[in-house]
Amino acid sequence: MSDLFDAAAPQGHTPLAAALRPETLDDIIGQSHIVAPGSLLRRRIAAGALGSVLLYGPPGIGKTTIARAVGNMLGKAFCPLHATQAKVADIRKLADEARIRPLLIFVDEIHRFSSTQLDDLLAITEHGTADFMGATTGNPYHTLTPALVSRSTILQLEPMTIDEMVRVVDRGIDHLRGTGIDVQMSPEHRRLVAGRSGGDARRALTALESLCLGHGGGPVRVTDAMIEEVYAAAPVNHDRSGDQHYDVVSAFVKSMRGSDPDATLYYLARLIHAGEDPRYIARRIMIHASEDVGLADNTALQTAVAAATAVEKIGYPEAQIVLAHAALHVARAPKSNSAHRGITLAMQLVTSEAPQPVPKHLRDTHYKGAEALGNVGYRFPHADPRGWVEQDYVPGLQPGSLYQSDAREAGNFEKRADDYWRAVTGMDQAKTFGS
Incomplete structure (x- = not known):
């Protein structure tokens, strides 16, 4: 995975995201729970005792940027490794180097490290040879070894809010104007770019750069059509094999259970837009038609089963209407958990006691x-x-x-x-x- 503000090649054009790379935590937009004065990370930096830190969150929200800023503030050489490229020998070489000069070792996509690589890394962190920061898009408690997790401070980063993303876009516009590119962009268009970037600052800055470069002399007046072209078919962040997938699915079913039809439709749209298999969504609706509605409205399961049959036959885009129909039935129906609770208690009974x-x-x-x-x-x-x-x-x-x-x-x-x-x-x- 590339950094939010990856360094550009020595020659040629410097990408906007690279040009706006923050140098300290004060320059970072968002993640105030991590970078604000008085935060755990700030206190560790002030004490010169960073130790082992894991940064966990979706792509494009500043994990590597925060690590680089920490290295700058500690006055230590920033030594990045990528888990898909680094070898055990590379880790041991850095361990030797750390005995000569202070280092901050940073491992991107650390969940891809082998057990041997993690063992060597643990030796460095346990002995205090170097400070260490790792970045992962997967939940560390699921994707990393218990040994590394127990020895690390885990900091979870969140996608940026719309207002924070607008600040990123504004910063990009100011920078472009400083280079002679006069960007004329309405507040509505700035929020549109911010919103369609899915909380990913790198995506927003890349989109802004695409909107503004190559137009020749004179002001660049951004239009709806230009934004649509840049974002054509670009999905929001949603890794169907990772935490983002499970978090959105969890929010979807909890919104149905909570009888919130608007939230149900919102998370359903998130799943559809991300390309989730309609059969998978239909299966989730069937489960919760019994788990959360159950005997309060027996027709909810009938609707869910009919929806599952329908999406097998029609597919997207029309399947989204069928899925919405079934999901809204579950959301709007009266609720009963008695079937789910009853069978759970019965299973506990028959597995814990001798059969009657x-x-x-x-x-x-x-x-x-x-x-x-x-x-x-x-x-x-x-x-x-x-x-x-x-x-x-x-x-x-x-x-x-x-x-x-x-x-x-x-x-x-x-x-x-x-x-x-x-x-x-x-x-x-x-x-x-x-x-």
């Missing part, structure tokens, strides 16, 4: 000799005018120990079922929220 013998009156009788074995006594519910008879199904299993009704209003199935069976049996169904 099946009562004789419930055992199979479709063979000669069943009666001689005592498998008798079953009472047929349909033979009773109520369609129900009182008999033991699991000896010792108390009513409500696994299933508790989530009924909340008279209109949904679960509430109607509670009322019906109370009238038939004279017993109240155990409830999660009381009667």
